[in-house]
Amino acid sequence: MKKSYSIEDINAVLNGELIGTTSQLIEGPEELQKAKTHHITFIGSTKYVKYWAESKACAAIINDNLNVEPGENRALIKVKNADLAMAKILELFNPPAPEFTIDIHPTAVIHDTAKIGKGCKIGANCYVGKDVELGNGVILYPNVCVFDETIIGENTIVWSGTVIRERCIIGSHCIFHTNVSIGADGFGYRPSDDGRGLVKIPQIGNVIIGHYVEIGANSCVDRAKFSSTIIGDGCKIDNLVQIAHNSIMGRSCIMAGHSGLAGSVTLGDGVIIGGSASIKDHTTIHSGATVGAGSGVVGDVEAGKTVLGYPAQDARDMLKQWVAVRRFMKTQ
CATH class of the missing domain: 3.40.1390.10 (MurE/MurF, N-terminal domain)
Structure with missing residues (x-):
């Protein structure tokens, strides 16, 4: 109506x-x-x-x-x-969400050891693995896979095509849009001793996601090599974002589309990453800092600072450089 x-x-x-x-x-x-x-x-x-x-x-x-x-x-x-x-x-x-005609679809495959909370809805062709725990009111839309020993908090919504790998811990009231990947292997390789190939480094950690986190379509959060990749409470992540192994995001961070964190990046609270920005591995961006769209961060960023450009530096200095370059070009 x-x-x-x-x-x-x-x-x-x-x-x-x-x-x-x-x-x-x-x-x-x-x-x-x-x-x-x-x-x-x-x-x-x-x-x-x-x-x-x-x-x-x-x-x-x-x-x-x-x-x-x-x-x-x-x-x-x-x-x-x-x-x-x-x-x-x-x-x-806001129009109503798609309706479930039955709470748990008969084509869903749910392991005998899985614990399903009250009021959960599980759509057609979902897979819920061994020792998985779903809190009350969790919604899995059709074709979602949740693998072994994963825990999902209450009232979290997972849209179709999303895959949550084993041992992940997900908070309550999260939203994962279509085709999100959580907990896939981190990207870890080293040259072999004979120099004739690459050795895959096992990734045995997991992903921990806080409460009220939203992750956009086709984004990836990789599990840690050891320990955990962590996304703090209230973070909002756009479509097509990459978060690599062992990265840690504080509370209420924002990452816009096509941006990415390399391995072991640390974000403080309230950090904003603009679209298509890339952050070098083992970099720390402190609380309240902003990274402009398309920037490449290769070193730590101070709290509250805004950086821009490639390589990223203080936004005011970068803008002055761009003005100077434009004036120079006009004189040629």
Whole structure:
């Protein structure tokens, strides 16, 4: 059934300052320039204010520092942070997840020793191995494999195609999107004594993932050579991200798409890694630091510092270099 709300219903959720009014029922959020009359949109900065007059949206959520007039039969809701407010609206209109017609599908293969918590749902063609423990409310969508001795905390959601290898420990309320690989062998090889080949180094550790971690589609978290690869509570990892063996991420770190950590990298709390950035092995990036998109980090990064470029250095210094190079090129 299609959801719709009045502007008053919307503001009851946001508790913002309502300016103007509209009789139009709101059926969903949309971008300013794509919105129709039944949409609500949002304006988070001055650069988008100019599009409001031409937008067909009947309402907008705006930052409270912006000066905008609502117009006829249109309304504005002023809030401190339009992006965070829009997140609440998206929750209102979020369609339900795919339904399970039966809690545990008959084609699922579940080892006799596995412990399945209350309210778990296990889809078609899943595999749950020996001595696996699933907490209450865990959801495994079709074609998920969870191998021996892995523990998954309550209310964690694992989407189709994901493989969780043996001995992993997963926290509660995590989300793993499609085709995530957790606990595959770390990438470890050394030249053989005779110099005529490569010797594979066994990877006998595991992966430990905290609570409220989200990992995007086709990302990989490799198990440790020994000990554990660790992802701290609240980390958010985009699609197509590589986290190598023995890396350790603190709490609430962010890694954008195509970025990667080589082996034994350590991230402090709240570190942000931009898209396509790469971090050299045995490097430490301290709490609150930011690595710009496309950067290559080859040495430790101080707490709270922003680095950019290849090799990465202080962002201000790098930007000055780029300006100097551009000026030089123009003189040639």
